[in-house]
Amino acid sequence: MAGAAMLAVYSTSGGAGAPAFAVAGGRAATAATRHAVASRVTARASAKSSSGEKSSSVAALVAGAAASGAFALSGNRRGKVSRTFRSSRVKLQAANLEISEENPLRVIIAGGGVGGLMLAKALSKEPTMRCTILEQTNQFARFGGPIQIASNALSVIRDIDETLFNNLMDKFTFTGCRQNGLVDPLRNEWYCPFDAMKTSADHFELPYTGVVDRPDLQEILLNAIPEGMLQNSQKVSGYEVLPDYAGVKVQTKGGEDVECDVLIGNDGIWSAIRAQMWDEDQKGPGSGCTYSGYIVFAGETIYKPDDYFDVGYKVYMGPKRYFVTSDVGRGRIQWYAFVAVGEGEQVPRGPREKKDYVKAAFQGWSQQVQDLLEATPSDTVEDRSLYDRPPSVGRSWADGPVALAGDACHPMMPNLGQGGCQAMEDAYMIVQKLKGCKSRSEVPDALQDYYRSRVFRASAIQGLSRIASDLLLSTFTFPWKPSEGLSSPHGKGRGDFNYNAVAVSYLKYLLPSIFNIQFSFLYSYHPFKWTAAEVQSLVKKTMDRHRKDSEAAWAQREEAVRDGTVGALEEEQKKPSFFTLAAQTK
């Protein structure tokens, strides 16, 4: 629409300017030619450049210079008419570029994942913005598995919308106010508790980190955006930046091109928008994304360990593998088993075989791990190879009116549980920057500003997640315990006296300071602030509901076991999972 309107501006100008050219005669013809050439230069420069911001402004300068030269020439003969022409052209162009409720900024979001939906919600609250999400999947299936939302992201969500936040709290489980940390899997004792999770949140007076089921989060977000904002079965394949701040032409696979003022690539780790912007392959070795060396297996079950209400999550650490368990509400425990597996190495495909593989990989680990695996229905066990990429600090996430967000620009390992949280921070920042724009000509600068505001924080978290993952893979092992002497009662190579085991044993004295810095840094971004009393009341309300839900779920399961209907109960609670969905959408 803006493109068409721009054409209208030029034809109006041409019409108004016609007498001037006619009067100017031969020179005016030269001037008109220059104007036309300038417009073509503008179009070519904008379309070809890899930096829309620079190209638009350079092209505009070239066009402006050529055009003003033309009018100056004609002005020698009929100065008054020419000045009137120029000022009306400028006024018309400015009016067309202006962002207002009548002429809102049209934003297209490629990808309706966590980041895209959150961005859409935030944009929907701005009267000067209109937003459409183009999502490749044909419909949103409910899929299982929890997502951790850390204190920083909770603050972002609350600042975006209070109702959205309250709806989230209705399904939320706080973990950060309970015991969390690294566990020695041989001795089944805390190796390094994450006390800083709570103390850092308390310091900033933030609600604690916690978890919500992904399908619940998705449903909450889908209900929060206006109807019709999301368009399924729309796979974005590329874009073309239009000249003169006329916006972007978004190309869709097998569909029509769509024009808008701003395109945000929220299309995940295998982003088509990033591939074009950074001139990389979308997938494979040329994509910049690499296999992390880990496959993660995941499963979930209704389960009641003795410490269910006291513990948020535990990370059992060992050589080349670790096992994470988390309370995810409604009496359930989710587990993730990270196993170092060479690229291309085969892992079992059938669900029963997958579970057996995980059981074998964690044999001899804490009884809690064994019991949990035993209790997990085989058909909930899934696996996924993990990919990430190193931080791309020097590469802008923006190209004129196009920008990247979320996993598209900073895909990270899940160690810190921050990938989705960072996508939410991106969404928040994009809206902060765009809503400051009065004219479409300010959009490229605003998006560069968004990139500059976000790149160091997101890259630090992305880098930290990668380093943590690499260190775990290369150096971590069972710690040595001085009181057990030189040999270990757990067997050779299992926590006995050797260089790595001793180093890991003493590392635990250093780690609390590192985690303190880490959590302080993570939570230091919090646009919305609560009082300590508000936080406590929120936590109490949420955790009272959590206790009731959990006890009801355990009672229902016990009854099903007694009646011999536990299989039917599990079937009823089964949903296609996050992993399945991710695999389907590749």
Ligand SMILES: Cc1cc2nc3c(=O)[nH]c(=O)nc-3n(C[C@H](O)[C@H](O)[C@H](O)COP(=O)(O)OP(=O)(O)OC[C@H]3O[C@@H](n4cnc5c(N)ncnc54)[C@H](O)[C@@H]3O)c2cc1C
């Ligand atoms: C095992 C695991 C555990 C994790 N745990 C956590 C956690 O606890 N907390 C946390 O914050 N993060 C976690 N993450 C990371 C988190 O899932 C991602 O960072 C987050 O989903 C990124 O959101 P996004 O919107 O950028 O991308 P995605 O969620 O990947 O969404 C991208 C969307 O774009 C669509 N799409 C893709 N290509 C196109 C196209 N060409 N056109 C149109 N649509 C397209 C996809 O279908 C999808 O809907 C975890 C990741 C993994 C793998």
